[in-house]
Amino acid sequence: MAAIQPEVINNPRVLSERLGALRREGKTIGLVPTMGALHEGHLSLVRRSKSLCDVTVVSIFVNPTQFAPGEDYEKYPRVLDADLACLESVGGVDFVLAPAPADMYPEGFDAHVHIGGVTRRLEGEFRPTHFDGVALVVLKLFNISRADTAFFGQKDYQQAAVIQKMVRDLNLPIDIRVCPIVREADGLAMSSRNKYLSESERKEAPILKKSLDLAARLVSGGATDAAEIKYRMRALIETAPSSAIDYISIADPDTLEELDAVEGSAVILLAVRIGTTRLIDNMILP
Ligand code: AMP
Numbered sequence: 342m343a344a345i346q347p348e349v350i351n352n353p354r355v356l357s358e359r360l361g362a363l364r365r366e367g368k369t370i371g372l373v374p375t376m377g378a379l380h381e382g383h384l385s386l387v388r389r390s391k392s393l394c395d396v397t398v399v400s401i402f403v404n405p406t407q408f409a410p411g412e413d414y415e416k417y418p419r420v421l422d423a424d425l426a427c428l429e430s431v432g433g434v435d436f437v438l439a440p441a442p443a444d445m446y447p448e449g450f451d452a453h454v455h456i457g458g459v460t461r462r463l464e465g466e467f468r469p470t471h472f473d474g475v476a477l478v479v480l481k482l483f484n485i486s487r488a489d490t491a492f493f494g495q496k497d498y499q500q501a502a503v504i505q506k507m508v509r510d511l512n513l514p515i516d517i518r519v520c521p522i523v524r525e526a527d528g529l530a531m532s533s534r535n536k537y538l539s540e541s542e543r544k545e546a547p548i549l550k551k552s553l554d555l556a557a558r559l560v561s562g563g564a565t566d567a568a569e570i571k572y573r574m575r576a577l578i579e580t581a582p583s584s585a586i587d588y589i590s591i592a593d594p595d596t597l598e599e600l601d602a603v604e605g606s607a608v609i610l611l612a613v614r615i616g617t618t619r620l621i622d623n624m625i626l627p
Contacts, residue, residue, distance in 0.1 A: 347399070347434040349425065353445065353485040356438050360396070360486055368395040372488035374479060377401040378418040378533035379427045382523040386492040389520050391433045398486050399428060400438040402445065407474030418533055438485070445481060454480055456510065459502045459597050463610055464621070467587050472503050479504055483515055490516045496523075496530050498610055498623040502597060522622075524550065530622045537618040545581040546615050552577045552589075553624040556609050560626055565602045567591040570609075578613055587612035587619070594625060 350356045360370055371394030373386045379401075390397040401424055408414035421439055428434045453473060460472040483491065493501045501519045508517055523531050528550030529543075538546055552574040559570050571589045578584050591600050594608045603626060610623040 345432065346429050347425070347437045349437045349439055351438075351440050351444055353438065353440055353481075356398070356436060357485050357487070359436065360398070363396050364487065369490070370394055370486060370488040371397045372482060372486045372491040373397065373399045374482050374491065374493070375399060375401055376403045376417065376533065377424050378420055378536070379424045380523075380531045380533065382494055382496060382531040384427070384431055385523050386494060386520050387428065387431055387434060389518060390490070390492050391431075393518070394488075394490055396435045397433060398436045398438060398488065399434055400440075400482055400486075402438070402440055402478065404445070404474060404478040405442055406446070406477055407471050409468060409470050412468075413534070413537075416537075418536055438482075445478065453477065454507070456503050456507045459499065459506050462597060462599075463588055463590055463592075464499050464612065467612065472500070475500055476503060476507050480507065480511075480513075483513060488515060490518055492518050492520060494523075495519050495521055495623070495625075496532070497621070498608060499597060502595075528554075530620075532620065534618055534620065538615060542583050542616045542618065545583050546620060548578050548581040548584060548615075549611060549613055549620055549622040552611065553609055553622060556591075557624060557626060560603050565604060567600050567603055567607075570603065574609075574611070578611075581615065583616045585614045587614065 371390030373390050375383050387399060403417050405414055454476040455473050456476050465472055493504060505517050508515060527547045529546045555577055556570050556574055564570055574589050575586060578586055589611045591607050591609050592598060593600060594606050600607055607626045608623055612621045
């Protein structure tokens with residue numbers, strides 16, 4: 342059976358109208374926001390949406406407002422045709438929203454969204470304007486689609502926490518599902534940015550997951566001192582010659598406040614540059 346191509350829509354208003362008609366027929370809508378360069382991580386969210394919702398919408402938009410000057414906005418991979426082929430191979434995606442920047446931020450656009458609390462530390466410290474841009478575009482996508490459910494990856498743990506906080510604080514009528522991290526065979530978390538790695542850097546990149554595994558082993562062996570665990574992770578990561586650590590954090594899974602001791606549940610988050618490519622990863626400790 343030939344897979345059905347999703348309908349590609351550039352204009353957000355057109356998508357709103359199409360989805361409005363389906364909603365009036367009683368259909369439920371699932372939204373998967375992405376920046377494209379799709380991989381199995383994204384597709385896991387698409388499959389989850391298909392299994393839970395009648396209609397699945399994937400947005401593909403490299404959102405300028407979440408990049409700071411000097412970050413990789415210009416060089417971020419834009420491969421819409423390959424992305425559509427990828428979605429076609431999965432099948433069952435109804436709409437792809439692929440707007441141009443001017444479709445989302447027309448002349449005179451001047452709105453801002455700022456979510457406090459969980460945005461302040463970690464990524465928020467290294468990329469101070471990032472989560473305002475994420476919250477802005479995601480809120481727009483929620484309003485454009487009026488989706489019942491939106492799907493995000495645990496890969497961007499803090500981002501998912503920010504979206505959940507925005508939904509709670511602003512009473513947004515949408516259900517958020519956070520899906521597990523999909524990894525390459527050697528443990529590297531799949532990411533569109535992995536394409537930036539040179540061959541030798543790619544060989545070093547699994548060190549992030551190895552350091553998370555080390556932490557999990559230490560904790561299951563009885564270690565509780567967060568400083569000691571982070572010290573051991575740092576020492577392991579530094580064996581990779583191209584690595585430079587931005588942060589290693591052991592935090593409360595809800596507030597993302599730093600923990601001194603791992604006694605209840607915790608999440609370990611890290612950001613490491615391998616050469617010029619910045620990678621993030623995380624693990625929830627039970
Ligand atoms: P991005 O295109 O990088 O903005 O990611 C779009 C969505 O896919 C976000 O919710 C990410 O957390 C999610 N995602 C990216 N990589 C992975 C992965 N390796 N496993 C699961 N979800 C992912």
